[in-house]
Amino acid sequence: MKKLYTLIIASLLTVTAFNASAQSSSSSDGGGFDQLIKSSPADAQKLVQAYANPLFKGFGVGLNSGWNNTAATKKFLHFDIRITANVAQVPVADQSFDVTQIGLSNHLTVDPTSPTKIAQTFGGNKDAANPVMSINNDAGTKISNFTMPKAVFGYVPAPNVQFTIGLFKNTDVTVRTTPTINLGTDAGSVSMFGFGIKHDLIQDFAKKGKPKPFDLAIAVNYNRINYTKGLNVQPDAGTTPATSSADFTTQHISATFSGTNVQAIISKRLLFFTPFASVGYQTSNTDFGVFGNYPVASSSTTQPNKYIVITDPVHIVQSGTISGMRGDVGFQLNLLILRIYASYSVGGGYNSANAGVGLGF
Numbered sequence: 001m002k003k004l005y006t007l008i009i010a011s012l013l014t015v016t017a018f019n020a021s022a023q024s025s026s027s028s029d030g031g032g033f034d035q036l037i038k039s040s041p042a043d044a045q046k047l048v049q050a051y052a053n054p055l056f057k058g059f060g061v062g063l064n065s066g067w068n069n070t071a072a073t074k075k076f077l078h079f080d081i082r083i084t085a086n087v088a089q090v091p092v093a094d095q096s097f098d099v100t101q102i103g104l105s106n107h108l109t110v111d112p113t114s115p116t117k118i119a120q121t122f123g124g125n126k127d128a129a130n131p132v133m134s135i136n137n138d139a140g141t142k143i144s145n146f147t148m149p150k151a152v153f154g155y156v157p158a159p160n161v162q163f164t165i166g167l168f169k170n171t172d173v174t175v176r177t178t179p180t181i182n183l184g185t186d187a188g189s190v191s192m193f194g195f196g197i198k199h200d201l202i203q204d205f206a207k208k209g210k211p212k213p214f215d216l217a218i219a220v221n222y223n224r225i226n227y228t229k230g231l232n233v234q235p236d237a238g239t240t241p242a243t244s245s246a247d248f249t250t251q252h253i254s255a256t257f258s259g260t261n262v263q264a265i266i267s268k269r270l271l272f273f274t275p276f277a278s279v280g281y282q283t284s285n286t287d288f289g290v291f292g293n294y295p296v297a298s299s300s301t302t303q304p305n306k307y308i309v310i311t312d313p314v315h316i317v318q319s320g321t322i323s324g325m326r327g328d329v330g331f332q333l334n335l336l337i338l339r340i341y342a343s344y345s346v347g348g349g350y351n352s353a354n355a356g357v358g359l360g361f
Helices: 002-016 033-037 041-063 201-205
Strands: 079-089 096-098 108-110 118-120 132-136 142-147 155-166 171-182 189-200 215-230 252-267 273-291 293-297 306-311 314-335 338-347 350-360
Touching (some): 041 079, 041 096, 041 273, 041 350, 201 215
Antiparallel strands (some): 079 155, 108 132, 132 142, 171 189, 252 273, 273 314, 293 306, 314 338, 338 350
């Protein structure tokens, strides 16, 4: 599970760890990220948001997946614990974007040497050429450049660990929780919490001792992932503050991804095999920020070799990152105390697959 979280966080870091080109003047520990924010906070936010769009959506789909693989609820104090992994496929429409069409300022333009103006998103083509961006001062003179990042992966993973217990009146509750995991200095830390409740409606009307034709349930689920990581972007060598210096030790990435899913589920147990189908409505929200003070080369032609300080250069808040109907089909296998789960989902423009194992009774 920790390795899977590491893969996800590595994906997040790609959003901010932009690779500077060989012509970049930056030598700080921030890699290419300081070259990106050097354009302006507004431009940095637009580029990060366009590049990370499929990552944010894929997380939203993953958070809303894998909650239920049957409409039947657990008996009083019966429980199971499961580990599942969801993978959302990035659609073609979200695999690339035109950097000239996202509203960048004149301080950030496509460099004349650039092979293309079409940038790959996180879920694009890893082998495609990427734009070279020119960072310009107030007079329009290039002061530096950098290359847009390559795509990483056409699928967005999301792991889930959850515990379900039966309570009263054909109702069970599910908790998803992961305490804060420190993935190391280079990867940051991550934690998760979620809560779900499911009620089997058929049980309310079934006659005692009579077999049920099927199970039909309503479920409501909420999930949230928190992520933080420190950064270290320092002034370029040979530059001095235009006004006064600042504290650069509070630099960090902070991100929260949350999802809510309401489902109607139908299933029928056939010995140890239970197929199911569900239809529901899902939403997800993203809050992704790069906070703290950052040294940025002055774009003023009267202040060469000077840097200014910008605070909190990127803050992306997306309500309804994913919003709309979704459908799921899949099954659950009950082999004594072993459970095997699998499902396929369609919704929000992203198709996804979910699979996992668990123990329960």
